[in-house]
Amino acid sequence: EDLIMESEASATIIEARRRLLEEWRAWRSRVERDLADEREDAGLPPYGVEDDKDLEDAAVIE
């Protein structure tokens, strides 16, 4: 019986974590989309694109 309660408790925790993870990812994708829109309005490339380019260039030099 203890084992059943324990596994129910851990199932509840896992479910709660799954929900938190989904909420976080939903919030982040909303924010990242808004940021991309605002950067586009300002005539800028998406966030991080310049940095990736720098890294590619660095790799080419090597």
Add this chain to the structure above:
Amino acid sequence: MRPILLQGHERALTQVKFNKDGDLLFSVSKDHVICVWYSQNGERLGTYNGHLGAVWTVDSNPSSTILASGAADNTIRLWEIKTGKLLKTWELPTAIKRVEFSEDGLYLVATTEQRMGHLGTILVYPINPDVGGEQADEPSLKITLERSKATVVAWSYLNKYIIAGHEDGTISQYDSKTGDQLENIQLHERGPLIMDIQMAPDRTYFITASKDKTAKIVDVNSLNVIKTFTTDTPLNSAALTAKKDFVILGGGQEARDVTTTAARQGKFEARFYHKIFEDEIGRVRGHFGPLNTIAVHPAGVSYASGGEDGYVRLHHFDKSYFDFMYEVERTRAQH
């Protein structure tokens, strides 16, 4: 995770900060000196000398050419990073508690102390990225804080807002063009100071650290609280880790308030929490006094902490740190 001990300061650390590329680590202290270290091996590259009081804050611009510092000698100074040459000094009526470059490096925001006859202010200076060029004498924006001085300030993405943490536990959002206050919310308890604000890499959210023993993640647009981290000690600093969804919190009661053995044995700890689940997942001890400041390498490969004990401890993360994952993260990662 063996730390590298950076010995060079003679008094309490006030801020540590990596440059954008992550190869350099800057540290400032009450000993008036700014140090720069190679973040890979902890070797000291040099110092920037000239401040006549405790240096409270430091930041480097995105191209790692210009360093800004603010101090108790009531000056903000700009330095050429490579040579250590002083490029500009702005003299103000009171001490400077925080400086930060905008993400494009074209502006510097600073906050000044409130003192008899002087209200606290938030100042914005335009920055000439050419190290040989002239710098403006006057700020392009000055916000006078009638109600409560600001202890910390930071820039949002696209220089849209200035975010300030106030002495009364509130957070303000200012329009960075006009200086108008758009929002002000009671984020932390009144009384205990907000000690730190650090922006996420894309500057769409930030983390605060307060003496009220909590740290909070806040959306920069709505100022909605996204996450709260509750600890059992007053916090001085909070940092977000790139690569992993963790936060690192530092603080600790003053040595005089705790057992002297704790101080003697280096038991002051950096606390790791899971950013999304808000659980504590680990601690790293080592400092002989409260942790005043924490910074994470921009690529998430190491972190540095600066203590009241005068030491900077630099930690490179090991494989077990990167492998750590909750079951739900693991399943999601596979899909």
